[in-house]
Amino acid sequence: MYQRKFIDRKDELKFLQSRYTTGSPEFIVIYGRRRVGKTELILKFMENKNGIYYLASKEGDRSNIKDFSYRISRMIGDDNFKKIEFPDWIIIFESLFRHKWFIEQAKTEKVVIVIDEFPYLVHSNRAISSVFQKIWELNMKNENVMLILSGSSVSVMESEVLGYGSPLYGRRTGQWQVQPLDLKYLNEFLPYSKKDLMMTWFIVGGVPEYLLKFDAKLTLWDNVQNNVIKKGTYLSEEIEYLLNAEFKEPKNYKLIFKAIALGYNRLGEICNYTGLDKSMVSKYLDVLCKLHILKDEAPVTASSKYKKRLYFISDPYFNFWFRYIYPNRIDLEANRENEVLTMIKKEFPRYCGHMFEVLTLELFIKRQIPCDLSLSKIGRWWHKDKEIDIVGLNEQNNEILFIECKWSDLRLKEAESVLRELMGKSGFVDWNNGKRKEYFGIVARKIEGKDQLKKRGFFVFDLDDL
Numbered sequence: 001m002y003q004r005k006f007i008d009r010k011d012e013l014k015f016l017q018s019r020y021t022t023g024s025p026e027f028i029v030i031y032g033r034r035r036v037g038k039t040e041l042i043l044k045f046m047e048n049k050n051g052i053y054y055l056a057s058k059e060g061d062r063s064n065i066k067d068f069s070y071r072i073s074r075m076i077g078d079d080n081f082k083k084i085e086f087p088d089w090i091i092i093f094e095s096l097f098r099h100k101w102f103i104e105q106a107k108t109e110k111v112v113i114v115i116d117e118f119p120y121l122v123h124s125n126r127a128i129s130s131v132f133q134k135i136w137e138l139n140m141k142n143e144n145v146m147l148i149l150s151g152s153s154v155s156v157m158e159s160e161v162l163g164y165g166s167p168l169y170g171r172r173t174g175q176w177q178v179q180p181l182d183l184k185y186l187n188e189f190l191p192y193s194k195k196d197l198m199m200t201w202f203i204v205g206g207v208p209e210y211l212l213k214f215d216a217k218l219t220l221w222d223n224v225q226n227n228v229i230k231k232g233t234y235l236s237e238e239i240e241y242l243l244n245a246e247f248k249e250p251k252n253y254k255l256i257f258k259a260i261a262l263g264y265n266r267l268g269e270i271c272n273y274t275g276l277d278k279s280m281v282s283k284y285l286d287v288l289c290k291l292h293i294l295k296d297e298a299p300v301t302a303s304s305k306y307k308k309r310l311y312f313i314s315d316p317y318f319n320f321w322f323r324y325i326y327p328n329r330i331d332l333e334a335n336r337e338n339e340v341l342t343m344i345k346k347e348f349p350r351y352c353g354h355m356f357e358v359l360t361l362e363l364f365i366k367r368q369i370p371c372d373l374s375l376s377k378i379g380r381w382w383h384k385d386k387e388i389d390i391v392g393l394n395e396q397n398n399e400i401l402f403i404e405c406k407w408s409d410l411r412l413k414e415a416e417s418v419l420r421e422l423m424g425k426s427g428f429v430d431w432n433n434g435k436r437k438e439y440f441g442i443v444a445r446k447i448e449g450k451d452q453l454k455k456r457g458f459f460v461f462d463l464d465d466l
Helices: 010-020 038-046 061-076 089-098 100-108 118-124 128-138 154-161 183-188 194-204 220-229 234-246 250-261 267-274 278-290 316-333 337-365 412-426 450-455
Strands: 026-031 051-055 111-116 145-151 174-177 294-297 310-313 377-383 386-394 399-410 437-447 459-461
Touching (some): 010 026, 010 038, 010 174, 026 038, 026 154, 038 051, 038 111, 061 089, 061 100, 089 100, 089 128, 100 111, 118 128, 118 145, 128 154, 154 278, 183 194, 194 316, 194 337, 220 316, 220 337, 234 250, 234 316, 250 267, 250 278, 250 310, 250 316, 278 294, 310 316, 337 399, 386 412, 399 412, 412 437, 450 459
Parallel strands (some): 026 174, 051 111, 399 437
Antiparallel strands (some): 377 386, 386 399
């Protein structure tokens, strides 16, 4: 297996360093889904800096305060500090700021104080946000410190720290939601071909912890069998842990995820598949969208009032797990992973076709696919039985780009046929008709005659360009 490693995060480190070097106290919020690498990022940032990193637990204020005092005593080199029975968080911070070590250190450089997994404190003390508001207002905002509150429960961080109704609202001086790594960094984990690296992304996405579970000495499918579908392995059980940690009713959420993973993307379809009440499903879908696990989509040309939205799982690992692991759990419990793997391989090209569209759209949005057009909106488009994978709009110049995605190797004639069909479908897109300038393109695994098509004015990309 590859050893633990720190990949990329240049933008995140640059942001943290810029806040560290300001001449004023800083209150930074770092959050993002579990396993995405928040802790590694914070520890990397803290290298060669004076500070304390504390990982909160679910054991309540008394236990956390005691453990926190122990961490402080190690930082300041004072064994007596950990022997004090601090009655609350306010007193322990006041004591730290009065300590001679802190006073001397703060004269020359900012002291970093990290509370990781802050939601654990929230669960055991619903008033903890008010407590930290008082700590910031009464003491910390007048000290040479950088407070970092970090958490994996996106819902708790957004409501109890960032939300308008939180006592901490308006106190933060910066925030960053840590996202999975981009596709381009997967080759630093696994020595695979471009095609296999992309298929790896389709299965586990860019979550570092998941990529580290893959053995670089094994093939992609051996890794899938040994580390994703085999009973008892980390990636076969991870979803259960995540759902149980985040939701009170994981069973209902599982039904909704399964329905969407199987292609039931409309509200009515999800209700019919799950058998759940429409109002209940609407509530669950809203929660999942706020957590950024699901995303709801309207045609890119639709107005903001468009109601017939489609729902998609935005995370590749969730998508793969609910499409292949959850529906086959009886066979996997019986150790029939060979049969399940054979089924996955047979159906996988279809799954790859969908995920290739998802990835290509993401790459266009992040401008990681070279495109000369300045697009103000980009997304999918559909109407009745017509659908276009990607449509990009330049609303200022009335330019529109139509893109078709194909998870296949295309000969020149096949690519031309796809483009002709795309041009035919474009006529059904109702946007600035008669005034717009149209562009057409195709993205596939491999495209014969790519340069020839480019010379004819088409946008053409394959894996060599991504």
